[in-house]
Amino acid sequence: MNSTILQTATRYLLPMLLVISVVVLFQGHNLPGGGFIAGLIGASGLALHGMAFGPKSTREALRINPATVMGVGLAAALGSGLFAVFMGLPLLTGIWFNLEVPGLKTIKVGTPVIFDIGVYLVVLGVVMAIVLSLLEE
Amino acid sequence: MSTLIVLPIIIPLVTACLGLLAFRSPRIQQALSVLGGFGLLTAAIVLLMRVWTAAEPPGGILVAQMGSWPAPFGITLVADLFGAIMVLLAAITGLAVLIYSVADVDMPRKRLLYFPLVHVLLAGVCGAFLTGDVFNLYVCFEVLLLSSFVLLSLGSERAQLEGAIKYVTLNLLSSAIFLSAAGILYGTAGTLNMADLSARIASAAEMGDGSNSQSGVFTVVAMMFMVAFGIKSAVFPLFFWLPASYHTPPFAVSALFAGLLTKVGVYALIRFFTLIFVHDTGFTHTILLWVAALTMVTGVLGAAVQMEFRRVLSFHIISQIGYMVLGLALFTPLAIAGAVFYIIHHIVVKANLFLVAGIAHRLRGTSALDRPGRFSIYSSAPLVAVLFMIPAMSLAGVPPLSGFWAKLVLIRAAIDERLFAYALVALLVGIMTLFSMTKIWAEAFWKSPPDEDRRGAPDEPESAARPPRIDRSLLGPIAALAAITVAIGLLAGPVFDLSTRTAEQLLNPAGYVRAVLGADHHRAATAERKEEPAP
Numbered sequence A: 001m002n003s004t005i006l007q008t009a010t011r012y013l014l015p016m017l018l019v020i021s022v023v024v025l026f027q028g029h030n031l032p033g034g035g036f037i038a039g040l041i042g043a044s045g046l047a048l049h050g051m052a053f054g055p056k057s058t059r060e061a062l063r064i065n066p067a068t069v070m071g072v073g074l075a076a077a078l079g080s081g082l083f084a085v086f087m088g089l090p091l092l093t094g095i096w097f098n099l100e101v102p103g104l105k106t107i108k109v110g111t112p113v114i115f116d117i118g119v120y121l122v123v124l125g126v127v128m129a130i131v132l133s134l135l136e137e
Numbered sequence B: 001m002s003t004l005i006v007l008p009i010i011i012p013l014v015t016a017c018l019g020l021l022a023f024r025s026p027r028i029q030q031a032l033s034v035l036g037g038f039g040l041l042t043a044a045i046v047l048l049m050r051v052w053t054a055a056e057p058p059g060g061i062l063v064a065q066m067g068s069w070p071a072p073f074g075i076t077l078v079a080d081l082f083g084a085i086m087v088l089l090a091a092i093t094g095l096a097v098l099i100y101s102v103a104d105v106d107m108p109r110k111r112l113l114y115f116p117l118v119h120v121l122l123a124g125v126c127g128a129f130l131t132g133d134v135f136n137l138y139v140c141f142e143v144l145l146l147s148s149f150v151l152l153s154l155g156s157e158r159a160q161l162e163g164a165i166k167y168v169t170l171n172l173l174s175s176a177i178f179l180s181a182a183g184i185l186y187g188t189a190g191t192l193n194m195a196d197l198s199a200r201i202a203s204a205a206e207m208g209d210g211s212n213s214q215s216g217v218f219t220v221v222a223m224m225f226m227v228a229f230g231i232k233s234a235v236f237p238l239f240f241w242l243p244a245s246y247h248t249p250p251f252a253v254s255a256l257f258a259g260l261l262t263k264v265g266v267y268a269l270i271r272f273f274t275l276i277f278v279h280d281t282g283f284t285h286t287i288l289l290w291v292a293a294l295t296m297v298t299g300v301l302g303a304a305v306q307m308e309f310r311r312v313l314s315f316h317i318i319s320q321i322g323y324m325v326l327g328l329a330l331f332t333p334l335a336i337a338g339a340v341f342y343i344i345h346h347i348v349v350k351a352n353l354f355l356v357a358g359i360a361h362r363l364r365g366t367s368a369l370d371r372p373g374r375f376s377i378y379s380s381a382p383l384v385a386v387l388f389m390i391p392a393m394s395l396a397g398v399p400p401l402s403g404f405w406a407k408l409v410l411i412r413a414a415i416d417e418r419l420f421a422y423a424l425v426a427l428l429v430g431i432m433t434l435f436s437m438t439k440i441w442a443e444a445f446w447k448s449p450p451d452e453d454r455r456g457a458p459d460e461p462e463s464a465a466r467p468p469r470i471d472r473s474l475l476g477p478i479a480a481l482a483a484i485t486v487a488i489g490l491l492a493g494p495v496f497d498l499s500t501r502t503a504e505q506l507l508n509p510a511g512y513v514r515a516v517l518g519a520d521h522h523r524a525a526t527a528e529r530k531e532e533p534a535p
Helices: A004-027 A035-053 A055-062 A066-086 A111-136 B002-021 B026-053 B081-104 B107-111 B114-130 B134-153 B158-189 B194-208 B213-233 B241-245 B251-276 B281-305 B309-330 B333-364 B382-396 B402-416 B420-446 B472-490 B492-506 B509-517 B519-531
Strands: A096-099 A107-110 B062-065 B076-079
Touching (some): A004 A035, A004 A111, A035 A055, A035 A111, A066 A111, A066 B002, B002 B026, B002 B076, B002 B081, B002 B114, B026 B081, B026 B107, B076 B194, B114 B134, B134 B158, B194 B213, B194 B509, B213 B251, B241 B309, B251 B281, B251 B309, B251 B333, B251 B509, B281 B309, B281 B420, B309 B333, B309 B402, B309 B420, B382 B402, B382 B472, B402 B420, B402 B492
Antiparallel strands (some): B062 B076
8 A cells, every 4th residue: 555645654653552552551451451451542543653654663663573573572561570579479479669860759669560561562573473463465 | 289280371371481581492492392301200299299198088189379369359379180181291292292292393483483383282271270260261262272373383384384373262262251251250159260150150040949040140150161161172073173273284283282272171161060050061061062972973984984094083072072071961970070081091102102203204204095095004014003093993982991991981871871772873983083093093094095006116215115214312202102002901990999089079079169268268158148138
């Protein structure tokens, strides 16, 4: 497909969708959102890119193979669960730290955040693998 | 303690994850996968030993609460004897198939992440065997089904896709029924923790002696689960997807499916109808009894008319599932022990037969039994012929191999219950199985090719005169599985002891509930029920 309208729109939509996906990812702990839905939003932006500019240029823009994204995501999700195991707690037990940022209030950082990021990457990777291979058909 | 239970799920997942990261190099994936397979086997052996030797008689139950959320609210992993045995069998089959795949699966498939997919499937299977939560069981089913969909259609051959469509459609239907049943169950009982469900349904049945409305709803839900798991375990009349799809993918994949996937369905049936839905056994288990007999008979009759190696074996899976369901339906300690013994025997034997079918295909150049092969396997590769004979005779129930003892226990259990017709059916199906196995033996292994008049033909390529060499990594897993079959047959006493203890545990849901929820929960739940006014 070679449509100027779609290509121009994509130039604006893709960064917006990616930013929104990250916002949804991080607000997901206490509000609606989370890794899965954020991954879908991000992937929809990249899918749009694939449709507008062709799968080849999307692969080039991504630089990383979707399989690697999946692998890293799965590793992050698993690792966040295993963290508790190394501390002698049952798998997937949430562990929280208070991160003191000078000049700002303390931020609570915990393994569930890493788990969500992992889910985000897995969803992104899987959807990209499917969409790109369908576009290449 | 809790770490040990999660290992059989974590090890395959970590392996799959590392395999994904090494997606460029099928060689590294291969090495990692086989290593992961050994790791899984070790974890499974240690787990079974820990469960077996746990202090509390009869055999302990290990429990882990995921994320430290307490029992009826969080996801519970439970390893009782039955679960641990199933995990061990999955690990054995998985490792054998992984080693066999190294030489059997072609490069394009390996490039498309074949090995990580097998590990995701194994993680789903082990998860299903260890979970103590109905919804988590659904998730594990989905994990293993999705990876099986991909494994089945990987390579996109025409026949493969045709089989995959039937497989996917019927299994999605089954998942939909499973999910609706879980929803209704949650709406009615207010929990999906298996132990909690068991306690609640038992006390509901106590209250209303079978006639109250809630007990009726539970029976309806039980039937929905029976249909959902019935499709997955391929019982009569829901088995049509199985012989339509199992002969299409690579041999290693079909061996994995034949050994494990239907047995996950049987596992779920046994778990649900010994732990949760035992409030109206006169109704539910009588249906299972009919289903079992019809499954045995249709499966074996279907096999009798087939003339393709893996199709014959596929129909035999169905008839063998009938035996396992028969054990569950009879619902006596001996019968359940027989069903457990049968599963132990069956998984090893069935996976092995599919692996041998792969070698036979390589040697003969065809899987059709009614077409002459290039070589008589019996004279050109006698070792392969012997390695077929062991699982085949075991499947048919020839003493002293494992299948004989498994059938003996079940038939004995049927006779004890004075259900002579069912014992007779089981016996006749055994004879019919022997007939099918001798058919394969005679056609594929014994018969020499009609080469006398063709040898001199000029268009015959020179290389066809010598049978292809069979790689050791193909023969190794088959020999190991055959050795396990012989060992189960010779050590039938200890294996039967294990099955008996498993059956005792399965028929004592109170022990399971106590292990998961703690000692006083059951009494508290009962007391709370008693205080409510009758509806």
